Amino acid sequence: MPVDLPKRASDEGAHEGLRRLTEEALRLIPPSTARTAQLVTPRQGLYLLRQHQRTAFEAAIYTPMLCLILQGCKEMTFGEHHFRLRAGECALVSHDLPMVSRVRDAPYLVLLLNIEVEVLRSLYEDLGELVTAGTEARALEVHRADSRLLDAITRYLALAESETDARVLGPMLLKEIHYRLTMAPLGHMLRSLIRHDSHASSIARAIALLRQDFRSPMVVEELAREVGMSVSSFHKHFKAVTSSSPLQYQKGLRLLEARRTLVAGTSSVTTVAFEVGYESPSQFSREYTRKFGRPPSQDVASRVLSAPSRGT
Known part of the structure; x- marks a missing residue:
């Protein structure tokens, strides 16, 4: 049976951050009366996927990425592990993994961000001993997104409005997002990947x-x-x-x-x-x-x- 993430203390900052990020994402998706899936790419390596109805279970290879649920519910199966993710919750995939998943509740909106190993490794000198800290981790970790991560992603998504902003600020914000993920409770594996x-x-x-x-x-x-x-x-x-x-x-x-x-x-x-x-x-x-x-x-x-x- 899929496992829901445990309830945690209310984080008003995260709640507001999720609202703002969802509004920004919906603004970038063209209105449509069709019931088919909509996929937009605001920036290279960043995707927004909207589903208007539930889907059947499908198997696919998930490459290293952040999968952040903005609306609806996603079920994912990885080996013997089964997860049910709702709005504000995310899955972090660190290695190429065969997985089975479906959209359980619609309307469904998800933000997908590729994990860039070279960006991760640019953090090595700044993180020092933290690189090897932490326990053994899986290639798929799930957790609730905190307000700092949501804020960084919202600012990165907003760069779609200006090519100049994207060119100047994009690399810095992408590095900040990778840093936030690395230091988050689900970041143990990313900290290990920083080392060759x-x-x-x-x-x-x-x-x-x-x-x-x-x-x-x-x-x-x-x-x-x-x-x-x-x-x-x-x-x-x-x-x-x-x-x-x-x-x-x-x-x-x-x-x-x-x-x-x-x-x-x-x-x-x-x-x-x-x-x-x-x-x-x-x-x-x-x-x-x-x-x-x-x-x-x-x-x-x-x-x-x-x-x-x-x-x-």
Whole structure:
């Protein structure tokens, strides 16, 4: 069952900050009578997504980002962890993660901000010993946004009004946002990523290698050696960060790519199974069904039914 974030003491500053940020975000989204999703990009790496109705659960790769709910409710599943996020609550993703999520309550409005590792690492000299402070953390952390973070994001979003302001102030405000996230209760993993030689950074490199070549058979010993870790340490920290083993992570990548190909392409189930690295189409179908709740043949059938008619 999804877990709601625990109730905390009222933060009037955060309440007002959320109101102002939501108003600024809505101002940047064009009015529409359509019921389809609206996505706008006020700045590079910054997105506003509006949904007018609930959605079904969908699996996708989440890249490092801040996901801040402004309206509605989002449910997210990461490994064995299930979260329900409402307005004013946020999820911080530090590594590329296969996740399942849906819009539970609409209207729904979310602000998405890419996490820039180079901006994070520019904080290294200023943070000093704080870089290594904190406990072991997951690649997905959730918390309520405080007034200082909301204020920084609102000012960054408002830069869409002036190219000159954006050019001069944008880098400083982006650095401030990364600093606020790093020092927030959900910032343990970001503090680890600031260091090139941390376990978190090593796992990030391993994930990048897996994503580049997820179709090929994986040799864990070689992957651990590539990122400078022993096999036992690699397994331990990979699991701690991603809540999955390297093999499970690779399987998730294969299945997500398979579904994307089946829904958008013209290939058969068997062809796609081999293309993403499976040796057995029957094993592929079993794992696909377990992952998505429906066999791959149903997604192929849906694709065929939704295709435009070629008749007169």
